[in-house]
Amino acid sequence: MKIDTLGFLELNSISKGIETVDQMLKIAEIELIYAKASCPGKYYILVAGDTSSVERSIQYGVEIGESHIVGNLVIPRISEEVIKGINRTDIPESVNAVGVMEYYSCSGSILAADVAVKSANVSIVALRLATGIAGKSYVVVTGDTEACNTAIEAGVHSTKDVALLINKVVISNPRKEVFESLVY
Incomplete structure (x- = not known):
């Protein structure tokens, strides 16, 4: 199929x-x-x-x-990265920066994730949809700092009329422990 x-x-x-x-x-x-x-x-x-x-x-x-x-x-034309992000099976070996977008709806994170990976050279680390987080969702991308900034801004912009953003953040050179907490 x-x-x-x-x-x-x-x-x-x-x-x-x-x-x-x-x-x-x-x-x-x-x-x-x-x-x-x-x-x-x-x-x-x-x-x-x-x-x-x-x-x-x-x-x-x-x-x-x-x-x-x-x-x-x-x-x-969904990015394959979005499907991988939902069913995360591979974890990047090195991380320069991470970007996070958090929404009150699952559809917001799905749409933002697709736009983010299509707009910059980033990979999806995690795409968490509602389970155990009171119906909220979030997407985490990784790449260099500039790419993460571009991806997060594009993702947030794409959802401004269709989903309620809670917060967004880009963290340059996150601590290893912080990054590991996002993927396990």
């Missing part, structure tokens, strides 16, 4: 979320990245695939989810 698009649904009902993800998987050929309940009593669905399949599944998910839909997002 060709994965070039990411789709995301956020619901305020766990039971409706479970029903919705089942129907989304039945209507289109998509890959389920994850579907889970999280704080504060929401249900998050993240799928990937080709653009038309993801768009069809998200549209159908919105219909099934009805009034329980809190947010939805489709990002065509």
